[in-house]
Amino acid sequence: MKSPGVRNDILTAVLAAVLFALAAVVGSALLEDRVRYRPLLLKWPPLYAQWMPHMGPGTGAAVLVAVVVVVYGPSVAVRLPWRRLLWVSWLVSMAWLWSLALIDGWSAGVAGQLTDKNEYLHDGLSRFSSVGDALRTYTDYISADTAPDNWPAHIAGHPPGAVLTFVGLDRLGLGGGAWGAVFVLTVGGSAAAAVLVALRALGSEDAARRAAPFLVLAPWAVWAGVSADGYFAAVGAWGVALVAVACSGVRPWASALCGGLLLGWCVYLSYGLTLLALLVLAALWVSGSWRPVPWVVLGVCLVAVGFTASGFWWWEGYTELHARYYAGAAGFRPYGYFVWANLATVVVSAGLASVAGVRRAVVGFWRGMGPGRRPSALPVLVVAAAAAILAADLSGMSKAETERIWLPFTLWLLPAAALLPPATHRWWLASQAVLAVGVNGLLLTGW
Numbered sequence: 001m002k003s004p005g006v007r008n009d010i011l012t013a014v015l016a017a018v019l020f021a022l023a024a025v026v027g028s029a030l031l032e033d034r035v036r037y038r039p040l041l042l043k044w045p046p047l048y049a050q051w052m053p054h055m056g057p058g059t060g061a062a063v064l065v066a067v068v069v070v071v072y073g074p075s076v077a078v079r080l081p082w083r084r085l086l087w088v089s090w091l092v093s094m095a096w097l098w099s100l101a102l103i104d105g106w107s108a109g110v111a112g113q114l115t116d117k118n119e120y121l122h123d124g125l126s127r128f129s130s131v132g133d134a135l136r137t138y139t140d141y142i143s144a145d146t147a148p149d150n151w152p153a154h155i156a157g158h159p160p161g162a163v164l165t166f167v168g169l170d171r172l173g174l175g176g177g178a179w180g181a182v183f184v185l186t187v188g189g190s191a192a193a194a195v196l197v198a199l200r201a202l203g204s205e206d207a208a209r210r211a212a213p214f215l216v217l218a219p220w221a222v223w224a225g226v227s228a229d230g231y232f233a234a235v236g237a238w239g240v241a242l243v244a245v246a247c248s249g250v251r252p253w254a255s256a257l258c259g260g261l262l263l264g265w266c267v268y269l270s271y272g273l274t275l276l277a278l279l280v281l282a283a284l285w286v287s288g289s290w291r292p293v294p295w296v297v298l299g300v301c302l303v304a305v306g307f308t309a310s311g312f313w314w315w316e317g318y319t320e321l322h323a324r325y326y327a328g329a330a331g332f333r334p335y336g337y338f339v340w341a342n343l344a345t346v347v348v349s350a351g352l353a354s355v356a357g358v359r360r361a362v363v364g365f366w367r368g369m370g371p372g373r374r375p376s377a378l379p380v381l382v383v384a385a386a387a388a389i390l391a392a393d394l395s396g397m398s399k400a401e402t403e404r405i406w407l408p409f410t411l412w413l414l415p416a417a418a419l420l421p422p423a424t425h426r427w428w429l430a431s432q433a434v435l436a437v438g439v440n441g442l443l444l445t446g447w
Contacts, residue, residue: 003421005360005421006421006424008359009356009359009360009420009424010356012355012356012359013352013353013355013356013431016347016352016355016356017347017352019340019343019344019347020046020344020347020348022344023045023046023340023341023344023345024044024045024046024344026337026341027040027042027045027046027337027341028045030045030334030337031045040332040333040400041329041332041333041400042400044443045341045400046338046341046342046344046345046400047345047348047403047443047445048400048401048403048404048445048446049443049444049445049446050443050444050446051442051443052442052443052444053441053442054103054104054441054444055103055441056102056103056104056105056109057102057103057105057106058098058099058100058101058102058103058104058109059099059103059437059441061095061098061099061102062096062099062100062103062433062436062437062440063437064099065092065095065096065099065217066096066217066430066433066436066437069092069096069213069216069217069429069433070213070217070426070429070430070433071426073212073213073216073217073429074210074213074422074425074426074429076088077209077210077212077213078209078210082200082205085196085209085212086193086196086197087193089192089193089196089212089215089216090189090190090192090193091189092216093189093190093191093192093193093215093216093221094185094186094189096216096217096221097185097188097189097221097224097225097230098185098225100221100222100225100436100437100440101113101181101185101225101226103437103440103441104440104444109225109226110177110178110181110185110226111176111177111178111181112177113177113181113226113227114166114177114180114181114184114226114228115176115177117152118152118153118154119152119154119228120154120155120162120163120165120166120180120228121166121176121177121180122152125163125166125167125170125175128163128164128167131164131167131310132310132311134160135160135307135310135311135312136310136311136312137311138160138311138312138317139312139313139316139317139320141156142156142317142320142321142324143320143323143324154228156321156324157321157325158269158270158271159267159268159269159270159271159307159312159314159317160268160307160312161265161268161269161307162228162232162268162269162270165183165228165231165269166180169183181226183231184225184226184227184228184230184231185225185226185230187230187231187234187235188224188225188227188230188231188233188234189234190234190237190238191215191224191230191233191234191237191411192212192215192216194234194237194238194240194241195208195211195215195237195241195411195412195414195415196208196211196212196215197241197244197245198237198240198241198244198245198283198377198381199211199244199377199378199381199415201241201244201245201247201248201250202244202247202248202283202286202287202377202381203248203286203376203377204376204377204378207376207377207378207415207418207419208415208418210418210422210425211378211414211415211417211418213425213429214353214354214357214414214415214417214418214425214428214429214432215411215414215415217429217432217433217436218350218351218354218414218432218436219348219349219350219351219432219435219436219439220349220350220351220407220410220411220414221436222349222403222436222439222440222445223349223403223404223407223445224407227404227407228269229270229404229405229407229408230407231269232266232269232270232273232407232408233407233408233411235262235265235266235269236262236263236266236273236276236279236408237408237411237412238259238262239259239260239261239262239263239265239266239276239280240259240263240276240279240280240283241259242255242256242258242259242262243255243256243259243260243263243280243283243284243292243296244283244287245259246259246291246292246295246296247283247284247286247287247289247292248287249289252291252292252295253292253295255292256292256293256294256295256296256299257295257296257298257299258299259292259296259299260295260296260297260298260299260300260301260302261299261300261302261303262299263276263280263296263299263300264299264300264301264302264303264304265303266408267300267303267304267314268303268304268307268312268314270405270408271314271317271318271321271397272392272397272398272405273408275388275391275392275409276388276408278384278385278387278388278391279381279384279385279388279412280296281384282380282381282383282384283377283381285374285380286374286375286376286377286380286381288374322397325397329399329400330396330397330399333399333400335396335399338398338399338400339393339394339396341400342393342398342399342400342402342406343389343393345400345402345403345406346389346402346403346406346410346413348403348435348439349403349406349407349410350410350413350414351414351417351431351432351435351436352428352431352432352435353417353420353428353429353431353432354413354414354416354417354432355413356417356420356428357382357413357415357416357417357418357419357420358382358386358413358416360379360416360419360420361378361379361382361383361416361419362379362382362383362386364376364378364379364419365379365380365382365383378415378416378418378419379419381412381415382412382413382415382416384412385409385410385411385412385413386413388409389406389409389410389413392405392406392409401446403445417432
């Protein structure tokens with residue numbers, strides 16, 4: 001007989017699946033109203049995708065990686081020496097990312113992703129021959145009008161740090177979609193290791209080891225593979241991890257400063273990543289140490305001063321983006337639908353195991369808030385990530401495509417699955433793998 005806890009886990013997963021099904025049904029109904037809702041700009045709501053069952057060279061590899069992690073992951077994660085676990089997590093995460101991306105084939109799934117007309121490599125690099133001039137005039141080309149020299153969607157929708165990353169790769173001789181994809185997949189794969197580092201630094205090594213297989217084998221990877229948002233997620237995760245390391249007393253000022261620099265860079269990769277401050281505050285609160293704060297702030301300020309001195313004013317860029325967004329897609333996409341349908345996309349990107357784990361994290365967080373008590377790191381970080389997602393959702397600046405846009409926050413929901421009973425871990429891991437391969441094989445996702 002299943003324990004009440006396990007039954008509640010299953011019930012939570014079922015309700016989450018119902019939420020997604022409801023979002024799909026309502027979204028499809030909205031699409032039928034061609035007069036009012038045709039500009040949803042979605043073919044398979046609530047996901048930015050279209051129905052297209054297919055297989056590719058990565059299909060078999062994805063199944064193989066999934067089987068290996070489901071069968072051996074939980075036991076190996078407990079036994080491996082810590083440093084080796086970090087490297088193995090990174091490598092296996094990369095294998096999972098690569099295999100899922102290659103389900104769509106080399107050109108469509110990897111090399112061509114970052115060269116799409118809306119992406120960073122379409123025409124952005126040619127206009128950065130002078131980085132100084134490009135930064136000084138960056139906000140001039142965010143406007144919502146259709147002038148041919150305005151930035152494509154993804155460049156306009158982000159501060160210049162994102163496109164500057166690919167400009168830098170190009171200057172190093174690593175230009176083009178293929179090298180950009182290799183970079184994103186390599187850096188994005190390290191996100192799992194970063195979360196493990198943060199958990200251990202905050203005194204939760206056992207939880208980190210239990211979480212490792214879920215961080216590696218997650219539907220999250222469907223959108224993190226060859227998506228700049230996967231790169232953003234990894235940078236943010238390492239920033240939070242370094243702050244956590246500083247809190248533990250390991251090279252505190254250097255770790256905090258480096259963490260601040262990465263977090264400052266995040267603010268110039270995507271406007272919404274300012275919400276990572278909630279995860280930083282969570283790490284500081286769990287540790288009980290606030291000494292790293294001045295060094296973290298210094299690191300963030302150094303990045304901000306550098307961009308501002310170069311001619312890019314962050315707030316001006318955000319306000320221009322807000323105007324463009326609401327003059328376009330956001331002006332047509334109904335807030336009343338997306339404010340809850342966005343959460344249904346999290347169900348798919350985080351997976352049912354993580355959603356079930358979030359319930360346990362919230363319960364654990366609440367129970368740990370008694371007098372003289374403090375919750376452990378895992379529930380606190382999960383609740384902080386959930387709070388960041390809710391804030392982003394309510395802001396109205398994320399109407400659809402949140403399965404990709406919220407990757408830096410969804411990442412921190414994945415370890416919640418470690419709170420599920422260990423005896424059920426392989427079953428939950430299998431559900432994560434089936435969901436990821438199913439989505440990638442049945443839908444052609446847009447990144």
